[in-house]
Amino acid sequence: MLKEHTSQFAGEKILVVDDEEVIVELTALLLRSRGFEVLAAHNGEQCLELVKMERPSLVLLDYMMPVMDGETALKKIVQHYPDTYVIMFTGKGSEEVAVRLMKSGAADYLQKPFVNSSLLERVDSVLQLRQVELSNRDLLHEKELLQQEIEAWNLHLERRVEEKSQELELAHREILQAEKLAALGHISAGMAHEIRNPLNAINLFAQILSGAYSDDLENISYIKKIIEEVERVDSILIKMLAASRGTAAPRSEVRFEQIARRVLADSEVVCRSQRVTVECLIEEGLPTIIADPTEIEQIFTNLVTNALFEMQAGGHLGLRLTMDEGFIQLVVSDTGRGIPKEHLNQIFDPFFTTKEKGTGFGLSVVLRIVRGYSGLIRAESDVGLGTTFSVKIPVRQEMAA
Numbered sequence: 113m114l115k116e117h118t119s120q121f122a123g124e125k126i127l128v129v130d131d132e133e134v135i136v137e138l139t140a141l142l143l144r145s146r147g148f149e150v151l152a153a154h155n156g157e158q159c160l161e162l163v164k165m166e167r168p169s170l171v172l173l174d175y176m177m178p179v180m181d182g183e184t185a186l187k188k189i190v191q192h193y194p195d196t197y198v199i200m201f202t203g204k205g206s207e208e209v210a211v212r213l214m215k216s217g218a219a220d221y222l223q224k225p226f227v228n229s230s231l232l233e234r235v236d237s238v239l240q241l242r243q244v245e246l247s248n249r250d251l252l253h254e255k256e257l258l259q260q261e262i263e264a265w266n267l268h269l270e271r272r273v274e275e276k277s278q279e280l281e282l283a284h285r286e287i288l289q290a291e292k293l294a295a296l297g298h299i300s301a302g303m304a305h306e307i308r309n310p311l312n313a314i315n316l317f318a319q320i321l322s323g324a325y326s327d328d329l330e331n332i333s334y335i336k337k338i339i340e341e342v343e344r345v346d347s348i349l350i351k352m353l354a355a356s357r358g359t360a361a362p363r364s365e366v367r368f369e370q371i372a373r374r375v376l377a378d379s380e381v382v383c384r385s386q387r388v389t390v391e392c393l394i395e396e397g398l399p400t401i402i403a404d405p406t407e408i409e410q411i412f413t414n415l416v417t418n419a420l421f422e423m424q425a426g427g428h429l430g431l432r433l434t435m436d437e438g439f440i441q442l443v444v445s446d447t448g449r450g451i452p453k454e455h456l457n458q459i460f461d462p463f464f465t466t467k468e469k470g471t472g473f474g475l476s477v478v479l480r481i482v483r484g485y486s487g488l489i490r491a492e493s494d495v496g497l498g499t500t501f502s503v504k505i506p507v508r509q510e511m512a513a
C-alpha cells in the first residue's frame with residue numbers, strides 16, 4: 113500500500129521550516145509517508161544552519177517567522193545554495209507577497225492553510241523541475257568545458273600550422289639553396305677548367321712582359337695590375353669550385369684546436385694592422401673528429417675572414433671551441449657592423465654578398481661543409497654591436513664522406 117503513495121523522489125531530503133510546531137509535525141509526517149527524508153527547523157536562522165550542513169533538495173519555508181523571517185532566509189538560500197529549491201508558505205490573500213517571493217527566487221508558493229494533496233503535488237513538481245534544471249546546468253557546464261577544450265585545440269592547431277608553415281618555408285629555402293649549389297657545381301666544374309687554362313697563359317705572358325719592362329715604371333704598374341686581376345679571377349674560380357664540390361675528400365682524425373690555432377696565427381698580421389684584439393678559448397681534452405682537414409680549416413678561415421672584414425677600424429674577435437653533448441661547438445664572434453635582419457636569411461646563399469669585391473661563396477661553402485658532417489650552423493647578429501656564428505659538429509663521424 114505504502115508503495116503506491118511513495119513519491120518518485122522518495123529519499124530526497126526536505127527541510128520544513130515553520131514556527132508553528134503543529135504544522136512542522138504534520139507536514140513532516142505527511143512527507144515521511146511519501147518516503148522523503150525530513151528535517152525540521154523553527155526559524156530562519158535554524159533553517160540556514162541546517163541548509164548549510166545537510167544541503168536538502170527542497171525547503172518548505174514559512175514566510176512569517178520570528179528571529180529571521182522567511183523572505184530573508186529565502187534570499188540567502190538562493191544566493192549561497194543554488195541546488196536547494198524553496199517552496200514558500202504564505203498567508204491567504206497575499207498574492208503580492210507571493211509574486212515578490214517568486215521574483216526573489218522561490219520555486220513555488222503555497223497558501224496556508226493548504227490541503228495535503230496539493231502540498232504533495234507541489235513538492236513533486238518542484239523536485240521534478242529541480243531535477244531537470246540541475247541536469248541542464250550540468251549539461252551547460254559540460255558544454256562550456258567542451259567549448260574551452262575546442263578553443264584550446266584550435267589554438268594548438270593554429271600554432272602547429274604556423275610552425276609547419278615556418279618549417280616549410282625553411283625547407284623551401286634550403287631546397288633553393290641546394291639547387292643553386294647543384295647548378296653552380298655543374299657550371300663551375302666546366303668553367304674552372306675552361307677559364308683557368310687561358311688565365312694561366314695570361315698570367316705567364318704577363319710575367320714575361322714584367323721581366324721585359326722591368327725599367328719602365330709606368331708599364332710595369334699596368335702589368336702588375338693585370339697579374340693581380342688574373343689572380344683575383346683565379347681565386348674566385350677556386351672558391352666556386354669549393355662551394356660546389358661534391359666529391360668525397362679523404363678523411364682522417366682532425367684536431368679542431370690545432371686548426372683553430374693555425375688559422376688565428378695566419379690572421380695575426382691582419383689583426384695587428386686592424387687593431388683587432390683576439391680572445392681564444394679552447395676547452396681542454398677535446399676529442400678528435402674524423403674529417404677532411406681542408407674542409408674544417410675552410411670553416412674556420414671563412415668565418416674568421418668575414419669577421420675581420422667587418423672590423424677594419426678595430427674591434428674584438430672571439431673564438432671558442434667547446435664540447436657540447438656529443439658535439440664540438442665552434443663560436444666565432446666579432447664586434448663589427450652586424451647583419452641587418454633582412455639579410456640574415458640570405459647570407460648562406462651562394463652569390464649573396466654585400467661586399468664590392470665579394471663573391472658570396474664563403475658562407476655557402478661553410479654551410480655545405482657543416483651539412484656534410486650532419487652539423488648545424490646559426491648566425492646571431494645585432495646591427496652596430498656585432499655578429500656571432502655558432503657551428504656544431506657531431507663528434508661521431510663516418511670514415512667516408
Ligand SMILES: Nc1ncnc2c1ncn2[C@@H]1O[C@H](COP(=O)(O)OP(=O)(O)OP(=O)(O)O)[C@@H](O)[C@H]1O
Nearest residue numbers: 418419450459465466467470471472473474475499
Ligand atoms: N661576421 C659578419 N658580420 C657582418 N656581416 C657578415 C659577416 N659574415 C657574413 N656577413 C654577410 O654575409 C655576406 C655573405 O658572406 P660570404 O662569406 O658568403 O660572402 P662574402 O664574404 O661576401 O664573399 P666571399 O666570402 O666569397 O669573399 C657578406 O657579404 C656579409 O654581408
Ligand SMILES: [Mg+2]
Nearest residue numbers: 414418474475
Ligand atoms: Mg666571406
